[in-house]
Amino acid sequence: MPELPEVETIKRQLDSKLRGKTITAVTLFRSGREAPRGKRFVAALVGKKISSVERRAKLLVWRFTDGSSLIAHLKMTGRFVFVGKDYKPQKHDSVLFEFVETPAMRSGQVIHAPTKFLVWSDVRKFGFMRYIPNSAELAGVMACYGPEPLEARAEELADRLKTPKTRMVKTALLNQAVIAGVGNIYADEALHRAHIRPSRRLGSLTEKERLALAKDIQKVLCESIELGGTSVNDYVDARGEKGKFLDLLRVYGRKGEKCRDCGTAIKRIVIGQRSTHYCPKCQK
DNA sequence: AGAACGTCTCGGCCGC
DNA sequence: TGCGGCCGAGACGTTC
Secondary structure (H helix, E strand, O other): OOHHHHHHHHHHHHHHHOOOOOEEEEOOOOOOOOOOOHHHHHHHHOOOOOEEOOOOOOEEEEEEOOOOOEEEEEEOOOOEEEEOOOOOOOOOOEEEEEEOOOEEEOEEEEEEOOOEEEEEOOOOOOOOEEEOOHHHEEEEEEEEOOOOOOOOHHHHHHHHHOOOOEEEEHHHHHHOOOOOOOOOOHHHHHHHHHHOOOEEEEHHHOOHHHHHHHHHHHHHHHHHHHHHOOOOOOOOOOOOOOEEHHHHHOOOOOOEEOOOOOOOEEEEEEOOEEEEEEOOOOOO
């Protein structure tokens, strides 16, 4: 599923196409967790004008001009994809949004002239959308997350990797309250770059190692964003295109293949029920 | 059959 | 004995 670089890619596409537009229709194809209390969800959104689309951790945030917002989490297989006017809903689609540039008024009637269609689909239905009525409530949701790795200084990120001393570093990286937005792929990739084994306990890391890891987290995320993220299985961006970072992965999904640095076979273990990949020679 | 890019909840264990 | 912290297991649909 999308991690920070993939969500960031989608965020940029949504922001560039939806900023300033108004939602004119929301169609639900099935009930589900992604659209709690369907009618109210639709009623809350229709007529809202988007001031910007932002990202926090792996959440997408549509900010509306009236201070309310819509948050969306793609989890493993959620997707926002722009579609054409004659698009036929597919099996796992659940919501279709229609937008107009500016709602034209004539004799007190809103003239519907849709210019954009966006579909939300989710094969596994883990993802969700939630309408947030005011900025205070939104702030509450955001407060659950640790610092944004591309906004915080590396030193600040490194400091968050000190405790609890007995926690495995991989487990800490996956915890969104520690650092926001890092998921399974980029945790493994950053640890390889920093030459640190995923099973190391935080208490065993030197200050130098923590700082190196923090900087490698920032680097790998930036590099992936440049290439539109990583598509392992399902991920596509809002244009329906795959990310191109897959070929640059050094360990994730490369069990048995040679380490690009030393030629040793990449190992796969399980930590915190997540598959974890590392080079037994390069990572101490 | 087993695993999949995320996260939540629950139960058990450890240590103060 | 009580409680917080932490960890692992299981759950959430579906696909390949």
